[in-house]
Amino acid sequence: MTTVLDDTTDAHPEAPPAEGVAAGVTPALAGWWARVGAFAIDVLIGTLTVVTLALVAWSTEQRSWLWWVCVLTAGVVLLAVAVNRLLLPALTGWSLGRALLGLRVVRRDGAAAGPWLLLLRDLGHLLDTAAVFLGWLWPLWDSRNRTLADLLVGTEVHRTAQRPARAGAFTAIAVTATAVVAVTAAVLSYFVVYQTDLRVAQAREQLSVEGPKVVEGMLSYDTATLQADFERARGLVTDGYREQLVAQQEAISKSVAVANDYWTANSAVLTNTTDRGTMLLALQGQRGTPPQQRFITATVKVDFEKSGGQWRVNSLAVLARPKAEGPAQ
Numbered sequence: 001m002t003t004v005l006d007d008t009t010d011a012h013p014e015a016p017p018a019e020g021v022a023a024g025v026t027p028a029l030a031g032w033w034a035r036v037g038a039f040a041i042d043v044l045i046g047t048l049t050v051v052t053l054a055l056v057a058w059s060t061e062q063r064s065w066l067w068w069v070c071v072l073t074a075g076v077v078l079l080a081v082a083v084n085r086l087l088l089p090a091l092t093g094w095s096l097g098r099a100l101l102g103l104r105v106v107r108r109d110g111a112a113a114g115p116w117l118l119l120l121r122d123l124g125h126l127l128d129t130a131a132v133f134l135g136w137l138w139p140l141w142d143s144r145n146r147t148l149a150d151l152l153v154g155t156e157v158h159r160t161a162q163r164p165a166r167a168g169a170f171t172a173i174a175v176t177a178t179a180v181v182a183v184t185a186a187v188l189s190y191f192v193v194y195q196t197d198l199r200v201a202q203a204r205e206q207l208s209v210e211g212p213k214v215v216e217g218m219l220s221y222d223t224a225t226l227q228a229d230f231e232r233a234r235g236l237v238t239d240g241y242r243e244q245l246v247a248q249q250e251a252i253s254k255s256v257a258v259a260n261d262y263w264t265a266n267s268a269v270l271t272n273t274t275d276r277g278t279m280l281l282a283l284q285g286q287r288g289t290p291p292q293q294r295f296i297t298a299t300v301k302v303d304f305e306k307s308g309g310q311w312r313v314n315s316l317a318v319l320a321r322p323k324a325e326g327p328a329q
Contacts, residue, residue, distance in 0.1 A: 027110065029145045030103045030157040041097030045175060046081035049182040050074045056189040066192055073181060084174070085122065090115030092164065096174055099167035104160050113155055124149030199274045207277045207304060210311045212264035215281055215302055218245070218313055219262045226257055237313045238305050258288045262298075275306040280319075 057070035084095050089105070093112060098104060105113045105121065113121070128135025128148050135148035144156055218236045221229035230249045237245050262285035270278045283298045299320035304311045 027106075027156075028159040030101075030159050032139045032145065034101050034103060034159070035139065035145075035157055038095070038097030038101050038103050041100060041171060041175060042085050042095045043081060045178050046077050046084075049077050049178050049185070050081075052182050052185050052189075053077070056185050056193070059189060059193045060196070066188060070185060073185070077178065077181065080174075086115065086119055089113075089118055094164055094167070096167070096171045099164050100171040102160050102163050104158050105155055106158055108154050108156060110158075117153055117155065121149050121153045121155055124152045127152065196274075200272065203274045203277070203306070204269050204272045207272055207279065207311055208267065208269050211269070211277070211279045211302065211304055212267050212281060214304070214311055214313060215279075215283070215300065215316070216262050216264060218316075219283070220260055220285070221257075222259045222261075223257050226253065238307065241312075241314050241316075259286075261286045265297075270301075276314075277304045277311070278302070279304065 053070040053074035057067050057074070060066045060070070089095050089098070093104070105118060107113055107117070125135070125147070128138075131148065138147050138151075139145040142151075144150075146156060150156060214236050218233040221233070230253075233249070234242055234245060262283050264281055265284045266282040268280050270280055272278070279302050281300050281302060283300060285296050285298075287294045287296050297320070298318060301317045301319055302313055303315040305314045306312070
């Protein structure tokens with residue numbers, strides 16, 4: 001009897017080989033440009049958006065509504081970048097950029113890289129950057145297309161045909177949303193910051209013209225109209241400075257008052273916002289009446305506040321006290 005041995009039926013057919021090094025299949029290494037594209041989607045776009053928001057926040061008034069919007073939005077974008085780069089690969093095996101371009105970070109033996117290894121790898125990229133970006137260029141000549149971070153933690157980046165469904169749609173939504181945030185921040189920065197700078201410039205010009213007149217009106221008085229001049233001067237100062245001015249006026253009233261007539265020889269706005277400013281003024285004037293009239297000079301530093309549409313003196317510091325220089329000619 002002859003026994004048939006060439007029966008091709010197999011009760012335990014061999015399973016198809018799995019993708020990766022562990023199955024004995026040579027993996028396709030990810031190219032440098034593909035890795036750059038994935039990194040740009042995962043990190044660079046979000047980082048540039050955060051930088052844009054930070055610059056807008058820095059250029060606006062601290063704790064204004066725009067400042068808060070920029071700070072909170074930057075925090076949300078930064079959190080989204082971290083989730084996409086670190087948490088999402090741990091949960092799904094993919095980040096948006098890697099899913100779109102069909103890239104996968106694996107160990108040297110082809111096994112999937114865990115979340116802690118991915119975190120260490122991203123920390124290792126700091127070395128890639130610290131080495132004058134040489135580490136990012138290392139894949140161009142490394143036989144396994146690895147960065148210094150890959151060499152440090154023992155990872156590689158492979159190409160794979162297996163990608164999540166709708167990876168392109170999700171990536172497009174995320175990139176578009178991030179771009180909209182960045183563009184909106186830039187537009188807001190232009191209009192809000194530009195308008196603020198314009199208002200500050202207009203306030204500076206107005207203060208440079210009105211400030212000297214306010215100081216001249218506050219310091220000048222005539223003995224014949226002393227009380228009326230004092231009353232006018234009180235309307236040129238803020239509530240905070242009025243008490244000090246009144247005390248000075250009362251001291252003048254109790255003494256032998258002489259006429260004072262000041263004018264501004266030179267002035268400069270040191271600093272200003274839309275409603276506050278500081279000026280340095282060089283004053284000249286005449287004190288008394290002929291034939292005892294004297295020519296005087298003084299230098300003052302004046303803080304202004306704008307209220308009711310008018311610049312008012314908030315404080316006045318005498319840097320060089322009035323100096324008489326002989327009878328006026």
